[in-house]
Every structure is written in structure tokens, then in C-alpha cells.
Amino acid sequence: xxxxxxxxVTVLKGVGNxxxxxxxxxxxxxLQDLLFHLPHRYEDRTRVIPMGSLRVGDVGVVEGEVxxxxxxxxxxxxxxxTLRDETGFLVLRFFHFNAAQKSQLAVGAxxxxxGEVRAGRAGYEIxxxxxxxxxxPMVTQDSATLTPVYPLTEGIQQPRVRSLCxxxxxxxxxxxxxxLLPSTILTDYQLPDISAAVALVHAxxxxxxxxxxxxxxxxxxxxxxxxxxxxxxxxxLQVRQQIQQRQALALLPQGDLAxxxxxxxxxxxxxAQRQVLADIRQDLSQPLPMLRLVQGDVGSGKTVVAxxxxxxxxxxGAQVALMAPTEILxxxxxxxxxxxxxxxxxxxxxLSGKVKGKARTEALARVASGExxxxxxxxxxxxxxxxxxxxxxxxxxxxxxxxxxxRLALREKGVxxxxxxxxxxxxxxxxxxxxxxxxxxxxxxxxxxxxxxxxKPIETIAVPDSRRDDVIERVRQACEQGRQAYWVCTLIEExxxxxxxxxxxxxxxxxxxxxxLRVGLVHGRLKATDKxxxxxxxKSGELDLLVATxxxxxxxxxxxxxxxxxENPERLGLAQLHQLRGRVGRGHEAxxxxxxxxxxxxxxGKARLQVLRDSQDGFVIAEKDLEIRGPGEVLGTRQTGLMxxxxxxxxxxxxxIEVVRELAPGVLADxxxxxxxxxxxxxxxxxxxxx
Ligand code: ADP
Ligand code: MG
Numbered sequence: 001x002x003x004x005x006x007x008x009v010t011v012l013k014g015v016g017n018x019x020x021x022x023x024x025x026x027x028x029x030x031l032q033d034l035l036f037h038l039p040h041r042y043e044d045r046t047r048v049i050p051m052g053s054l055r056v057g058d059v060g061v062v063e064g065e066v067x068x069x070x071x072x073x074x075x076x077x078x079x080x081x082t083l084r085d086e087t088g089f090l091v092l093r094f095f096h097f098n099a100a101q102k103s104q105l106a107v108g109a110x111x112x113x114x115g116e117v118r119a120g121r122a123g124y125e126i127x128x129x130x131x132x133x134x135x136x137p138m139v140t141q142d143s144a145t146l147t148p149v150y151p152l153t154e155g156i157q158q159p160r161v162r163s164l165c166x167x168x169x170x171x172x173x174x175x176x177x178x179x180l181l182p183s184t185i186l187t188d189y190q191l192p193d194i195s196a197a198v199a200l201v202h203a204x205x206x207x208x209x210x211x212x213x214x215x216x217x218x219x220x221x222x223x224x225x226x227x228x229x230x231x232x233x234x235x236x237l238q239v240r241q242q243i244q245q246r247q248a249l250a251l252l253p254q255g256d257l258a259x260x261x262x263x264x265x266x267x268x269x270x271x272a273q274r275q276v277l278a279d280i281r282q283d284l285s286q287p288l289p290m291l292r293l294v295q296g297d298v299g300s301g302k303t304v305v306a307x308x309x310x311x312x313x314x315x316x317g318a319q320v321a322l323m324a325p326t327e328i329l330x331x332x333x334x335x336x337x338x339x340x341x342x343x344x345x346x347x348x349x350x351l352s353g354k355v356k357g358k359a360r361t362e363a364l365a366r367v368a369s370g371e372x373x374x375x376x377x378x379x380x381x382x383x384x385x386x387x388x389x390x391x392x393x394x395x396x397x398x399x400x401x402x403x404x405x406x407r408l409a410l411r412e413k414g415v416x417x418x419x420x421x422x423x424x425x426x427x428x429x430x431x432x433x434x435x436x437x438x439x440x441x442x443x444x445x446x447x448x449x450x451x452x453x454x455x456k457p458i459e460t461i462a463v464p465d466s467r468r469d470d471v472i473e474r475v476r477q478a479c480e481q482g483r484q485a486y487w488v489c490t491l492i493e494e495x496x497x498x499x500x501x502x503x504x505x506x507x508x509x510x511x512x513x514x515x516x517l518r519v520g521l522v523h524g525r526l527k528a529t530d531k532x533x534x535x536x537x538x539k540s541g542e543l544d545l546l547v548a549t550x551x552x553x554x555x556x557x558x559x560x561x562x563x564x565x566x567e568n569p570e571r572l573g574l575a576q577l578h579q580l581r582g583r584v585g586r587g588h589e590a591x592x593x594x595x596x597x598x599x600x601x602x603x604x605g606k607a608r609l610q611v612l613r614d615s616q617d618g619f620v621i622a623e624k625d626l627e628i629r630g631p632g633e634v635l636g637t638r639q640t641g642l643m644x645x646x647x648x649x650x651x652x653x654x655x656x657i658e659v660v661r662e663l664a665p666g667v668l669a670d671x672x673x674x675x676x677x678x679x680x681x682x683x684x685x686x687x688x689x690x691x
Contacts, residue, residue, distance in 0.1 A: 007032075020154040183243075246289060296528055310337075327352055351377035434658070459593070460594075478592075487565045488565065
């Protein structure tokens with residue numbers, strides 16, 4: 001029997017080779033693909049909004065008579081057309097216009113326009129609306145329908161996609177879409193069946209509830225949202241299942257390495273560290289690959305947990321790979337691990353992108369022979385030529401800096417063909433529960449929910465950059481009292497070069513203004529050895545003040561540093577600011593974070609800085625960040641591939657996430673359904689699911 005997924009788009013009128021190629025770029029090959037190319041929003045052109053009831057942010061149709069048309073000067077020259085209806089006024093503003101438009105929109109003309117209302121100079125305004133002069137009367141209200149808006153690619157316009165989808169809908173009668181949700185789910189949650197839902201979202205009937213549709217809350221949309229979230233969840237569970245079909249070395253430690261390590265520590269472990277270690281030890285002793293995410297706020301002591309996990313592998317005669325996202329962080333781990341492990345007679349190898357030539361050959365040989373029990377580095381660790389003798393545990397620190405693909409590629413480095421290494425993933429970005437449930441469905445989670453004792457809270461203040469002199473004075477005082485300070489330069493531009501330049505200028509300025517202080521500079525463009533040297537002298541107290549770019553965001557640990565100045569914090573996300581702030585508050589001194597912003601701050605900007613002043617709890621901050629900026633930002637941009645939904649929106653639809661998580665294991669048991677759902681929603685985007 002033919003199905004919709006077997007019918008190619010070329011059966012549609014007007015689809016030749018060239019259009020088919022463009023559609024392919026959107027992942028559309030079959031009619032089913034086309035019908036799952038869903039509108040991501042609607043335009044409501046069904047009715048005219050009375051001007052008197054407009055509010056900022058409204059998007060819609062307005063109709064009235066031109067009562068004024070002026071060209072006004074101001075910061076930019078513009079044509080300002082005032083419209084009136086029975087209820088009020090509205091201004092249309094054009095920054096680009098020609099003489100023909102000016103005479104077309106002359107006083108007395110009747111204009112119907114469509115656009116977004118904003119608060120402008122002359123009251124409510126629409127900039128560059130779409131408009132019709134002396135339009136045909138509107139279709140009557142009851143037959144008017146919402147206009148779907150589709151994601152596009154180069155060379156395909158909205159009307160084209162709309163008409164193709166309408167054509168494809170005519171096939172639905174004969175070739176309904178396969179229903180992949182179990183009927184119990186459909187009845188329990190009162191969801192419409194798949195073909196009805198798809199038909200409705202492409203062509204909402206006039207009777208459909210317009211506000212619901214516009215808000216994405218119509219049952220037809222919600223059914224698709226739920227199916228999409230389920231498909232994503234299933235794809236991650238599939239990955240997990242595939243990994244766990246392989247075996248792992250059961251790591252059963254011999255001897256007393258762990259005990260000796262703990263004895264040598266200058267502190268005792270916190271209860272939370274012990275608890276998380278217990279989870280990890282339990283996993284590692286099984287012949288099944290561990291897949292565990294450890295979340296612990298900045299400063300919660302994840303490194304020690306990593307070291308003790310590594311010791312379990314090493315004392316079972318196996319090897320460990322520890323990967324960190326930046327050179328600075330990897331280097332810092334390398335230093336700590338050498339210090340900790342050398343006394344125990346354990347050898348460590350250093351492999352970063354910058355290790356070349358003979359040093360690299362040597363390191364590779366020590367890893368390959370098993371002489372080095374642990375290899376530490378950046379993602380250079382996972383290059384083809386890095387071979388281990390008996391790798392059994394992979395630890396990834398600050399995982400949010402790596403992409404999902406990189407994370408999932410790690411397991412390829414397992415021992416022999418059928419064996420997979422255990423994976424321990426650590427992150428300081430507290431991930432809100434719902435987000436963790438969807439983005440990390442393939443991992444078990446442990447949380448280090450306690451900071452080491454004796455930490456003083458960090459006092460956070462926000463000051464405008466007009467008080468730069470006071471801030472510099474404050475740095476001087478802190479350093480003269482023997483403290484150390486960070487000065488973090490940020491820039492909007494993604495350009496690393498510009499960031500580094502800004503940091504260089506600031507360093508110069510601070511050197512001149514703080515002649516008594518020893519000032520260092522670290523940024524991404526320094527050579528690895530130079531960077532390491534600067535970090536080392538800051539750590540050992542030879543430098544008082546470290547001027548840095550956001551390269552120090554993750555993991556850098558200098559307990560004597562108790563003051564951090566962050567320039568232009570309004571440009572950074574909350575989670576990132578929280579990370580940066582976490583560079584201080586690591587010792588016993590009271591610590592301070594000065595957020596030096598550039599006024600004026602937007603409403604939103606003020607609220608964001610306030611969150612940071614009010615809370616030091618990474619989870620609270622992450623929840624706010626998620627609300628304000630969405631999941632892509634919280635997880636880091638590289639993760640977004642995973643979170644790019646067609647229809648689902650994280651905040652709006654988060655109630656489904658819990659539901660989906662409960663339902664997924666049951667559906668997973670049905671391989672056919674699972675395959676179908678994953679293919680339907682993720683299509684070719686599931687490379688990371690291939691084992
Ligand atoms: P993060 O979780 O941010 O990676 P680190 O592992 O860098 O934190 O630890 C932060 C600091 O706390 C380090 O100086 C570390 O030595 C110290 N530390 C870790 N565990 C404890 C503990 N149980 N008691 C006291 N200090 C600790
Ligand atoms: Mg760390």
C-alpha cells in the first residue's frame with residue numbers, strides 16, 4: 001500500500017526539479033515531509049482591529065482614512081502618515097519611501113494595513129506596514145481564516161509553500177498519515193488524531209479558536225507538540241539504549257589509592273560530594289556503561305569528585321580520559337591532577353591542541369602503552385591518532401561548552417570493539433529540571449547541592465560605568481590588603497579579536513592608573529604557554545590583578561581572589577554572569593562582584609541584573625535565564641541543534657515534558673513506533689543517534 005511518505009513532492013503541480021531541490025534543502029522530499037513542515041506562526045488578517053483598542057505589540061490589520069501626511073526630520077528622515085478610524089488614530093512611518101508612495105497615501109485615501117504596533121514618537125505607530133490603498137471590502141468574518149507562516153529557505157516564498165501545503169492536504173483523504181501515538185495516549189489526553197491535527201494547523205477553518213491558535217495552544221497544535229517532544233525524547237533514549245547494549249569494564253578497585261588520596265586532602269568531603277561519589281561508584285562497578293551527568297554549582301567541588309572517580313578506574317587497572325573545553329581549564333586540571341596523583345605513583349599525560357611534535361609523540365606513546373593512567377586535555381584527546389591501552393572512563397568537564405555531537409562521539413574511544421567506556425559528564429551550568437529531562441534524557445543525573453563549608457556569600461552590586469574611578473579605587477584597596485582581583489572585559493561582538501583588543505586597552509589603562517599593582521592579562525589569543533604562565537603567576541600570588549576576557553568563565557580556581565569586576569554585564573546571559581562571578585567566593589574572605597553596566601539599562605536589563613544580586617543559587621538563576629532567553633542560550637549555542645523544535649516551544653510547552661518522560665519508556669518498547677516517530681520529526685538530524 002502506498003503511503004504519504006512514499007509519494008514524492010514532484011507529484012504536485014508546479015514542482016519541477018529546481019523547486020524539488022530547494023524543498024530538499026528544507027528536508028522535504030515526500031508529501032509527508034511537506035505536511036510536517038509546519039507553520040511556526042499565524043497572521044491574523046481575519047478582522048480589522050479598531051485603533052482605539054490597539055496595544056503595543058499587537059500584530060494585525062488596521063483600516064482608516066489618511067488625515068495627515070508629512071515628511072519629518074529627526075534622527076532619520078521619515079514619512080509620517082496619520083490614519084484615523086471611528087475609534088482613534090495610528091501613525092504609519094516609512095523611513096524609505098518614494099514620491100509615488102507619498103501621493104498614493106495622500107490625505108483622504110482609505111488604507112488597510114498590516115503590521116506590528118509599537119510605541120513611537122507620535123504615539124502608536126507601525127513601521128513599514130504592508131498596505132493596500134482603497135482596498136476591496138474584507139471577506140466576511142465567518143469565512144475568514146488565519147494565514148499560516150512557514151519557515152522558508154532561499155528561493156521559496158510564503159505563498160508558494162502555502163499553496164503546496166494546500167495541494168498536499170488534498171491527498172490526506174486517500175492517504176492518511178500513520179497514527180503513531182498509542183490510542184490510550186490519545187484518549188487519556190483527549191488529542192485529535194494525526195491527520196486531523198495536521199490538516200487543521202495548515203488550514204485552520206474559520207470556526208477554529210483564533211486566540212488559541214495564535215498562542216499555539218489549540219488541541220491540534222498541542223497534539224503535534226506532544227508528539228514532537230516525544231520523538232526527541234525517544235531519540236535520546238535510543239542513544240542510551242544503544243550504548244548500554246554494549247558492555248563496559250566493571251571497575252572494582254584494588255588497594256587503597258582512594259583512601260590515601262582523601263587522607264592527603266586538606267579538607268574533608270562534603271556530604272553532597274560523598275553522595276554523588278556513591279552514585280558514581282555504584283555505576284562504575286557494573287559491566288554496563290555509566291552515563292551520568294553531575295551538576296554542581298560553581299565552586300561545589302566537582303574536580304575532587306572527578307579525581308576520585310578516576311582513581312576507581314585507575315586502581316582497577318584501567319585508564320581515564322579527562323576532557324575540558326578550554327586550554328586554561330585543561331591546564332589547571334592537569335596541574336591539580338599531577339599534584340594529587342604523582343605522590344600516589346600515577347602518571348598523567350597532557351594532550352592539548354598546542355602539544356605538537358616530539359612532546360605529542362611521547363604523550364601518545366605513554367597513553368598507548370598504558371604507562372600514563374590518565375590523559376588530560378582539550379578535545380584534542382579525541383583525535384583519531386589518540387589510542388588508549390585500556391580506556392574505561394571518560395570524564396567531560398563543563399560539558400555545556402561542548403556540542404551534543406562531541407559528547408556522543410566520545411564513546412567511540414572505548415576499549416575494544418564491543419566495550420564502551422563509562423561516561424561522567426560534569427557541568428556547572430545548573431540545568432533547570434525540565435530542560436535536563438529533555439536535553440539529557442540519555443543521562444542519569446546527580447547533583448552536588450551543597451557548597452564546601454566556610455564559604456562566605458558573594459556580595460553583588462551594580463554600578464553605572466560613570467563610576468569607573470570609584471571601581472578602580474576599590475580594586476586598589478582590595479589588592480593593597482593582599483587580596484587579588486579579576487577585571488573582566490566583555491564585548492557584544494562575537495569577534496574574539498575585538499574582545500582581546502578591548503582587554504589589552506583596559507590592561508594598559510589599569511596599569512597606568514594602578515602603578516603599585518602587578519597587573520596581568522589573559523585572553524584567547526595568547527599562546528597556550530603564555531596563558532598558562534599568566535594563570536600560574538596569578539594563582540601563586542605574583543599578580544594582584546588579572547585583566548581577562550570571558551575565557552576565565554569556566555572553572556578557573558584561585559581562592560585568594562575575592563573581587564571581580566565585570567564590565568558591561570548587560571551583554572551577557574545570566575548563567576554566564578553567574579559562572580564569572582563564581583571565580584570569587586572560593587576562599588574564606590568575604591567576596592564582591594561589581595557589575596559595571598553602561599546606562600541606560602532596559603527594563604529587562606535591570607530585572608536581569610537584579611536576579612543576580614538577589615540570588616546566588618545557580619538553579620534559580622538558570623530558571624530565570626530559561627524564562628528570559630530560552631533553552632538554546634541556557635545550554636550554550638552549540639547545544640541548540642538538539643533543541644530546535646519545529647513546533648514545540650520550551651517555556652510554553654513545558655507541562656508536556658514531564659508527561660512525555662513518563663510515556664517514553666512504554667513507547668520505546670515498540671521499535672516500529674519509535675523508528676517512525678524519530679524519523680518523522682528528526683529526519684536526518686539524528687546522526688548523533690547512529691552508533
Ligand atoms: P567546581 O565545582 O566549580 O569545579 P572546584 O572543584 O574547582 O569547583 O572546587 C572549588 C574549590 O573548592 C577548590 O579550591 C577545591 O579545592 C575546594 N574544595 C573542593 N571540595 C572541598 C571540600 N569538601 N571542602 C573544602 N574545600 C573544597
Ligand atoms: Mg570545575
